[in-house]
Amino acid sequence: MMDEKGQIAVDFLLGISLFLIALTFTVQFIPGMFMSGSAGESSLDYTAYRTATILAEDTGWWVNNTGSGSGTDWEAHTSDIKRIGLAVDDEPRSKLTNSPNILSKTKIEQFMLIDEDGIIEKLGLYNNVDGTLFAYGYNISIVSIENNGIPFVINGNATVRGSTAPDDQEIAKITRVVLVETGHAAVLNANELTDTINIKGPYEENVTIQIRNLNGTNPSFLNATLENVTLTQHSDFTITRKTGWTSSEVNGSIHINDIICLDFDHGLFNSSNTYRLDLSFSNVTLDPGPPFVSYNKRSTPLYEPAYMIVEVW
């Protein structure tokens, strides 16, 4: 005689087994869904750390297929990239150069243009589960410290990659303090400055002139003329003075210990002529020249302090 009650236990066993098998299967094969429950040690932290470290401290590397060419200037060889790094390098042939935390403008520019798969593969932004690759979500942004966390705009592209971080998931975040190359500037001492500065166009970025160690009693800035046309402050150029790390706008009078920064709109220098820029100050005597100072010869990269924020989820 069969005991009917026993049947119920078999039903239950079947049901609960099915449920547990399904649950284990889901947890095993969908990483990220039950991450904290199953993985134990999350790999997000070190993925974020590694990505930020490589981008900030490495110059990157390229090697072509035949192995005959290689160097750190991967931005000029985007089809042969081996590693992506944003640190500047003035000697692309060697691996000796060492300038961590100083980011190159051209490298950032190319970094914004690399295709999505390339970024994920080259930076290792994926999790390898039993041979299957799952891409992490990421957001890499380079934001200005002075400008309250607003991304830079380089060649029309904002310095942000990836998607917006979701707020319902675990996110690993690493912030690095870096210097970003934003353009060029000529740093001139007042004693070498001439009334006239020659600027050979064309320029696609603003022309910045920094003047240090101005002397004289109560000096003040009068005006700037380009090819004998007087320029308008704010629309054609801005003039600021810098004490330590604080910049403030100049309205006429200046202090002699300040660094004076003149920033001219690049639109003024759009053809390939040599432009004549005249600066006039009162109570400051400048060498009338000639020879005049050449902006092109004196310009060096201009850097701004920034945060590079890497978020991975």
Next chain:
Amino acid sequence: MDNKAQLHTLEGLAAAVLMTLTVLAITQSTMIVTPQNSLAVNVQLEQMSSDALGVLDMAPISLVQYNLTECVAGWNKTEATYPTIKHEKLDDALWHLLPGLLYNVDFAYIENGNLTVEKVIINGAPGDNSVVSRRYVTLTNQTVHMMDGGWSLQDDELKVVEVRMTAWKV
């Protein structure tokens, strides 16, 4: 209809739904609640503070009025006292690069064969989980002279100074 041999569909379904909801609720909530563990916070803090010193050390002339070497060279050799006396130039720079953090800075160097440590910025007692990062600068009499600093060096002397920063989150 014989329903003895059938699975108890409705009850089974109810049980499954209940369990799935619990698992989902737990995993979702722990992900939000899980605090970033304190070591990861330390990694971040250590990275930021050593970055800040490094950036200041390598800063090109177009960016800053005084880089780290110039800041150290220009120190007038008066020890800091809280809250009035501190190294203004260095404090100004660090305050810009590390908003939201507090830091104390010491200079350590070898004087007559002995280690000398002097406080140059005091912002209070370091909190829990504070980190220390270091950077070295080499001074010569020329740099000191240029910055009107208080160091007394011979013309043929080198002085390696360790800039030691203890940083913590408020």
Next chain:
Amino acid sequence: MESMKKDTKAQWIALSGLVISLIIIGLAALANQAVIAGYHSSNAVLEFPKDNIRELNSHTRDSAMIIKDLSFEINSTSNETIPFIFEQLFDNYSTQMQALYAVHGETVDVSLVSINSTNGTFGINDIDLIFVNITYNDGRTHYISEPEIIEVR
């Protein structure tokens, strides 16, 4: 269908679902107590003296430049040769670095191997490369760069 409503024997299946859910909650609470996620990776990062080694290298590079300039300055007022002055200054630098790193329980050694010049003479524009041996040891991590080639021109 009517018979199913009357049959209340299987209520315990629903009850068992509740019990299992409670057990899962308990396990999750336990798992949360021991938050060790990310401990090992963070610890590895904190223990590895990446920045200290990097700084030892980059500061030695910077100092080689300073030492070179200072050598020429001293040379103009004394009758010692450039390589001799350079070596003395570099030894002095090395001693100070050793003492400063020793405070943190780290052994470093920075020693000059050779001063190279393009044409055999030691004029200010001739010295181009300095070869230096750098070692670092903090008990866990041992770093050697022999030689570290420094361009000083």
